[in-house]
Amino acid sequence: MLRMMGRCPMFIILSAVVIIITADRVNVRLVGGHSRCAGTVEVLHRGQWGTVCDLAWDLAEAAVVCKELGCGEPVDALGNAHFGQGSGPIWMSFVRCIGFESTLKDCRSAGWDQNICNHANDAGVICSGVRLVGGSRCSGRLEILHDQTWMSVCDAVFDQQDAEVVCRELDCGAPVQVLGAAAFDKGDTQMWTQEIQCKGNESQIHLCPTSPSHENNCSYENDVGLMCAEIINVRLVNGNNPCSGTVEVHHRGQWGTVCGDGWDLAAAAVVCRELDCGDPVDALSDAQVGLGSGPVWMNNAICSGSESTLKKCGSVIWGFQGVCQSKSAGVICSGVRLVGGSHCSGRLEILHDQTWMSVCAAVFDQQDAEVVCRELDCGAPVQVLGAAAFDKGDAQMWTQEIQCRGNESQIHLCPTSLSHKYNCSHDNDVGLVCADRVNVRLVGGHSRCAGRVEVLHRGQWGTVCDAAWDMTEAAVVCRELDCGEPVDALGDAYFGPGSGPIWTNRMLCTGSETTLKNCGSVQWFGYDCNHGTDAGVICSGELF
Template sequence: MWTQEIQCRGNESQIHLCPTSPSHKNNCSHEDDLSLVCADKKNVRLVGGPSRCAGRVEVLHRGQWGTVCDFYWDMPDAAVVCRELDCGEPVDAVGGAKFGPGSGTIWTNRKTCTGSESTLKNCGSVDWAIYDCDHTKDAGVICSDIRLIGNSSCSGRLEILDDQTWMSMCAAAFDQQDAEVVCRELDCGAPVQVLGEDAFGKGDAQMWTQEIQCRGNESQIHLCPISLHKKSCLHENYQGLFCADKKNVRLVGGHSRCAGRVEVLHRGQWGTVCDVGWDSADAAVVCRELDCGEPVDALGDAHFGPGSGPIWMYVLLCTGSESTLKNCGATGWGLHACTHNSDAGVICSGHKPSRLINGPHLCSGRLEILHNQSWVSVCAAAFDQQDAEVVCRELDCGAPVQVLGEDAFGKGDAQMWTQEIQCRGDEPQISFCSVSSSHKHSCTSDNSVGLICSGKL
């Protein structure tokens, strides 16, 4: 038992800085052990924005609020802030004191976050109180006020942030124009289906019943007016939404979709990437994101021609394992010292549009072809010797030895391609062959075609 009296004034940063009474000892037993409950406290806040989820980033360190320099401030950093504040997904990482200059200490962030940290103060190695910046370069964040709870980030039960609480959306208070804005804000494609009837479950959230009245062209849902009239949701008819998945990167100006100038979609606008520091690890992320195989070359100097519009990313710090280029660290989002003469480009190996699976070697197996980003099996009745010539050549597998039906290599789980493929036999890839657009073969028995080529036996 510690029995000396602690005599804090209350403004000390640590208890050991408080004086104690060296002589007087209180009469205590363990029945008098002290307990204390402190309120949980966030070490980061957003100031000067339209809501608690958008504004200038300020960090609490040793009792003092300070700002963050926008040098190396990027989307993974913004993701950490949004998560720490329970503010949904990051919409933008901004610099240049977009939400006004702060005052006092600048807690300069010298390393980028990976995006998975639980708090901004856990990101990398932070050099506290090094004044490389002034307050005209204070960093800011815009987080989303909405989220979809379901199977993916682009489909699920819609929840909206009301002050400090996530609330489910009443289906009666939501329409197609509102869905357009939600899908855009979440960096998804266009709305595919607006669902009620608790399609994604009811959840535990309270119900938001005010009607949202978007025009459909707003960038965020909080910019839409709302009606003070409250809809009746007696049956807890929660709103569900399917948005199309959307690629946030594309390759432009090359000979195929897997080669070209790198362009990134951010807040509805396509922009380029500066070639400073552009390397094979960065290229690997782009190729993986586009399902384009392995990186062949990472190019600069506007190899595929200069782009236009914003230059979104500068000095990327990809490890090569990221799922999307926007998750890579960078020296700044939209902050750069580049021109479009330094636009970055990529050449990826590209995925071949056909493959043989379940065979004893690489050049035999059940044939599947790539159609609309999905692998489909081919009906044996829709495939002949000329088609086999093309597939074996495309796969570097020599000449066809045998074309097999009757599910020789198993049925698999893929859907069935039943249109007739009409190759001449001299095409370099199956995708260059014409297909019969109207006649479809009957493959009720899932009679998938199998193929044995001469190579690599």
């Protein structure tokens, strides 16, 4: 009996160990593709594998799947049962990932087992299975995924045609250089020694034939390195300069447009930053920009505004056709910025021929300042300063005389003329202080911290629709107005109906934004709502 009692604790401890080890199971898999890194997405839930609906399925969700499987970067997010229809339950639909999740099951969705789709809508993913390490996204030591193991590649089995495939797979430009002699340091992974025999037109390195190679003496001294061109994945066309026009995205080797449905200032901010074009002036739909050509790659882009590239934003539908009402999204970026101060004050720099240039104080006056302050969505100019008031810049010097009338919407629309009479140097860099204009206000309440929400856009005050309006959005408004914490987020024109445009429909704030205009939204300048659904806020500050 004592002997049995002595064994029981050991049995319990061992059982606990078994539970801990077996609990770390894989919760997602890809089936029906050419490798474990491509196929229909299946999720394990309640002990049963089921599929995922392709509604709102895009590269943000694909990135989480590829990361979870240790499969490198996402190449494509696919729908319409691209790899064949699955069976069993459709576990997830309308999945919304932000890209930081460790597993797909941590992403938000419409709920488990909400069967609003059928298996003809099963989502799929293609992951790269190749990566460049020790450099940048488009350069580094080459590693290939084989049998769930990342392997370094011997330079003797890799050539220019293979490099073309890898660069294409990683959504980079053409190969610039193939390097040997461990140019990006020696790897500590296993060594891939099979000869890769790409023709050069394959979409992925795993689709290239291979053959055993015994004639090469491979070691980590022979790790292959690769430099691809850093391709631009977004551009603006048909505008009056490189920083305005119809948005086009490069995907699957082809330029296509972005649907204007749901296009907003948060998405425009990502495009302007990616193109180094300053801040967004406006987000436009095909009513204001020319129609694009080619496929419509993104529909209802959902950006937080902080993404480094538009392709990292979510979208309701990626790469599907025939679902867009406003055929083309457009952007106007400022092409002007104030450096070394705040958003509305600093040393003036103007973008010219894709180069930021400092401006000589002698060629800039009060009327020019009015245009710049308006373009940056700041108030009226407070002061124009010379003598490098915000330190000397190291950019090239703009010396043409700017001749604004003062009513232009952008500085690039002002006439200029060559001027040789001024002696300009960085000691004469012009600085500008604009009034830091408030872009949101609360109207109709008992204090400035309570009332109907109104937003200033395109020089006009308009309201906000109460669709999806909650305490997260209210928190941004209260912070922007320095009104403390949100007490309530209200709808149904609680503070009375407004007038004028309804600027936003269905705001999508994270709560950390500094201004409501930096939040995403399903649609700017949309009229799915009416003034009977104007949103309101009560903040804790100035309650009486």
